[in-house]
Amino acid sequence: VSASSLPFADVPLVDHHAHAVLRRAPTLDELRGLFSESQHPAQWRHVPFQLSYRRGLRELADMLGVEPSEQAVHAYRLASDPAAYAERLLRATGTEWLLLDDGFPLAEESFGLAQMAGFCGGRALPVLRLERVAEGALGGSLDELRESVRAAVRGARGAGYAGLKTVAAYRSGLDVQPPSLEAAAAALAERPARLAAKPLVDLVLLDALEANTAEPLPLQVHAGFGDADLLLPKADPSLLKPVLERYPGTPFVLLHCYPFVREAGWLAHVYPNVHLDVSLTIPHSARPLAALEEALELAPASKLLYASDAARTPELYYLAACRFRRALGQLLAREPGADELAERILRRNAIELYGLT
Numbered sequence: 001v002s003a004s005s006l007p008f009a010d011v012p013l014v015d016h017h018a019h020a021v022l023r024r025a026p027t028l029d030e031l032r033g034l035f036s037e038s039q040h041p042a043q044w045r046h047v048p049f050q051l052s053y054r055r056g057l058r059e060l061a062d063m064l065g066v067e068p069s070e071q072a073v074h075a076y077r078l079a080s081d082p083a084a085y086a087e088r089l090l091r092a093t094g095t096e097w098l099l100l101d102d103g104f105p106l107a108e109e110s111f112g113l114a115q116m117a118g119f120c121g122g123r124a125l126p127v128l129r130l131e132r133v134a135e136g137a138l139g140g141s142l143d144e145l146r147e148s149v150r151a152a153v154r155g156a157r158g159a160g161y162a163g164l165k166t167v168a169a170y171r172s173g174l175d176v177q178p179p180s181l182e183a184a185a186a187a188l189a190e191r192p193a194r195l196a197a198k199p200l201v202d203l204v205l206l207d208a209l210e211a212n213t214a215e216p217l218p219l220q221v222h223a224g225f226g227d228a229d230l231l232l233p234k235a236d237p238s239l240l241k242p243v244l245e246r247y248p249g250t251p252f253v254l255l256h257c258y259p260f261v262r263e264a265g266w267l268a269h270v271y272p273n274v275h276l277d278v279s280l281t282i283p284h285s286a287r288p289l290a291a292l293e294e295a296l297e298l299a300p301a302s303k304l305l306y307a308s309d310a311a312r313t314p315e316l317y318y319l320a321a322c323r324f325r326r327a328l329g330q331l332l333a334r335e336p337g338a339d340e341l342a343e344r345i346l347r348r349n350a351i352e353l354y355g356l357t
């Protein structure tokens, strides 16, 4: 099966949330790790028993024209130039716009924005990760940290950013509250290496939202699963309710959402400023159709965006795109106006939300 035979193959994608590809080719063990959200190498030997990985290897082998085995796919990859290999897989996704989180992976390890756009044969814009900005200011006073965040947000549009992103879910959870400034100052006085103390994480997010109100950029919010850094119940997007209500003019885009896809769908059903995606869930869940069904149980199709959340390794871009198109084809098979709904989900919702021209 080639990507060009998939449903809606003539509709280009806007991948509104993804990350750059690493320059260095992985060992087989590292490749397994790149298909897992686990950072524990002892977990990676279980990856060959993950249904989504097993199916992915067969899809990749078919696309690359090699024998359907892990060793054959990895050997093909090692024998290829990393940039040419990335281009082959990314080009096959049919992506016209790529919005890349600037906080991960490290710039010195990965291909740049222009190279990533070139791999797709499309265009790319960066997304400003708030915690990255704040972490550049952990050595100063609380006022200096707050002003660096506000200044970055106020200048984001002018600096070419398409949106903002927060990983508060990873750091202290989505139950964001206005903190006491004394508690935030005390947390900063401990000179932390990263932004993780709840008063600081909450203050940075609320300051950014305040600075963003004049001409708001969409805020991408990590929600649901990810690596073991997060406490899953605190990554439930329904915890964001007070924040969503306090900034009605700010578009919020809930990312990933698994296993809270239905909670995110409800938020997108009741709040005009809430949108969602099922990135990361697709490609990693072995039930991509179920993820789309849950998202659209309540959320209007005008609120669902395509994204891969692919990171570090190019196979994930390809598998996310194939699986999303295939699942969308199944979901809309008997739906009148399916082509219009698919075109909205795959590209137009994001083009309108981010003002891509």
Ligand SMILES: [Zn+2]
Residues within 6 Å of the ligand: 017, 018, 019, 101, 309
């Ligand atoms: Zn991401």
